[in-house]
Amino acid sequence: MNTTLSVEYKSPSNAWTDLSAGTAKGYARDIARAMNITEAQLVAAGVGDNVIRLEADWGQLVQELGSLGNVKIITRNEHAVHEKVGLFDKISAKGPMGIVLNREIDLRLFLTKWAFGFAVTTKTNNGTRKSFQFFDHEGTAIHKIFLTEDSHEDAYQTLIDRYKATEQSSELLMESYDPASAPVADNTIDLEALKSEWAALKDVHQFHGLLRKHNCDRHQSFRLIGKEFAEKLTPTALKNVLEQSVTDNISIMVFVGNKGCIQIHTGHIEKVKEMGPWINILDPGFNLHLRQDHIAEIWLVRKPTKDGVITTLEIFNDKQENFALLCGEREMGQPENTAWQNMVENLERHAAASEAAE
Known part of the structure; x- marks a missing residue:
C-alpha cells in the first residue's frame, strides 16, 4: 500500500525529529514506508538523542518486564493492530520461544526473529511517552511496550542501564527473510x-x-x-x-x-465501531483496529x-x-x-x- 505524506523528509533524522516531537503528520510505520526505509531505521535515527539502543538476550529482558508494572502493549501486522493494558506476569522464555500467560498480557514470542531493541522517549499532546520497541531482522516492528501513569519509571531506567548497548550506533545490519515457499501442489x-x-x-x-x-x-x-x-x-x-x-x-x-x-x-468486548475501512474494538484495556x-x-x-x-x-x-x-x-x-x-x-x-x- 503506497503512503502519501503531506511533508517530504530529506533524511531519517529530520523525520524522527518531527515524530519524536509529536508534530509529524503520520505514524512512524507510514513515514518510513514513504521514505523507502524500515521503521527500525527511522527509530534508530534518534540514537544519541532520545533513543537508546539495547543489546540483550531478549528472552532474559522479557522475563524482567514485570518490574514495569502496568503497561500498554502493541502488536501489529499490515492489517491489524492489537493493543492491551496490563502486567507482565507468568513469563517463561527459553531458547527460541517465550510465553507470557497473564490474562491481560498474553503473548507467544518467537525470539529468533527479535533483532533490534530500543528505549524510546517521544512527545505527545499528553506529555512525554516512554517505551521499549522491538524489531525483526528486516526492521519491521514486532512488539512495543509503553509506560502508563501506573508504570514504574525507576524500573524502566534500571532495565535501560542493564541492557544499554555498548555501541550506540544508528546503523542497523539488516537481513531479508527468504520469501515464503509456494504451497505444494x-x-x-x-x-x-x-x-x-x-x-x-x-x-x-x-x-x-x-x-x-x-x-x-x-x-x-x-x-x-x-x-x-x-x-x-x-x-x-x-x-x-x-x-x-x-x-x-x-x-x-x-x-x-x-x-x-x-x-x-x-x-x-463492549464497544465495536466502524471508522472508514477499519473495524475497531474500543474498550478499556483492549483496542483492536482491523482493516476490513x-x-x-x-x-x-x-x-x-x-x-x-x-x-x-x-x-x-x-x-x-x-x-x-x-x-x-x-x-x-x-x-x-x-x-x-x-x-x-x-x-x-x-x-x-x-x-x-x-
Missing part, C-alpha cells in the same frame, strides 16, 4: 490421511504438527479438507461476530500476530479435541496469509462455549461454489 497431499488425522486430533496445539507432517499450507488445508472441518464465510462474518458478541455478552479470544509475536485478548478492506477470505474451522470440537474464525489477506484469528473463551479441559459455537455456525456461508474436496 494439491494432488501431492494425501488427502484421505489428512482427513483421518484431522478427525483424530486431541488438542488444538497438534494442528500445526499435522500440517507440517503433510507438507500442507494452512489456507490450502481449509480449502481441501471439506465442509465437515472448514467452510468459507462471507466477508461480513467478522463484523457480525464482533457485534453479536457484544449483544449476547459472549466472551471471545482475539489473536493478532507477526513473525515475532502473537498477542491475545481474552474476555468480553484487507480481508480476502474468512474461514470457519472446526478442530476436534478430547473436550469436543473447537471452532475458530480465521482471517486471510489476498496472499492467503492468516493475519487474525478469533475463538470463544474456553477453560482448559472444558467443552467450547455453546453460545460461541452456535453464533459462528449460524454465519452466512460464501456463495461461490466450494473448492473443498467433498
Whole structure:
C-alpha cells in the first residue's frame, strides 16, 4: 500500500525529529514506508538523542518486564493492530520461544526473529511517552511496550542501564527473510490421511504438527479438507461476530500476530465501531483496529479435541496469509462455549461454489 505524506523528509533524522516531537503528520510505520526505509531505521535515527539502543538476550529482558508494572502493549501486522493494558506476569522464555500467560498480557514470542531493541522517549499532546520497541531482522516492528501513569519509571531506567548497548550506533545490519515457499501442489497431499488425522486430533496445539507432517499450507488445508472441518464465510462474518458478541455478552479470544509475536485478548468486548475501512474494538484495556478492506477470505474451522470440537474464525489477506484469528473463551479441559459455537455456525456461508474436496 503506497503512503502519501503531506511533508517530504530529506533524511531519517529530520523525520524522527518531527515524530519524536509529536508534530509529524503520520505514524512512524507510514513515514518510513514513504521514505523507502524500515521503521527500525527511522527509530534508530534518534540514537544519541532520545533513543537508546539495547543489546540483550531478549528472552532474559522479557522475563524482567514485570518490574514495569502496568503497561500498554502493541502488536501489529499490515492489517491489524492489537493493543492491551496490563502486567507482565507468568513469563517463561527459553531458547527460541517465550510465553507470557497473564490474562491481560498474553503473548507467544518467537525470539529468533527479535533483532533490534530500543528505549524510546517521544512527545505527545499528553506529555512525554516512554517505551521499549522491538524489531525483526528486516526492521519491521514486532512488539512495543509503553509506560502508563501506573508504570514504574525507576524500573524502566534500571532495565535501560542493564541492557544499554555498548555501541550506540544508528546503523542497523539488516537481513531479508527468504520469501515464503509456494504451497505444494494439491494432488501431492494425501488427502484421505489428512482427513483421518484431522478427525483424530486431541488438542488444538497438534494442528500445526499435522500440517507440517503433510507438507500442507494452512489456507490450502481449509480449502481441501471439506465442509465437515472448514467452510468459507462471507466477508461480513467478522463484523457480525464482533457485534453479536457484544449483544449476547459472549466472551471471545482475539489473536493478532507477526513473525515475532502473537498477542491475545481474552474476555468480553463492549464497544465495536466502524471508522472508514477499519473495524475497531474500543474498550478499556483492549483496542483492536482491523482493516476490513484487507480481508480476502474468512474461514470457519472446526478442530476436534478430547473436550469436543473447537471452532475458530480465521482471517486471510489476498496472499492467503492468516493475519487474525478469533475463538470463544474456553477453560482448559472444558467443552467450547455453546453460545460461541452456535453464533459462528449460524454465519452466512460464501456463495461461490466450494473448492473443498467433498
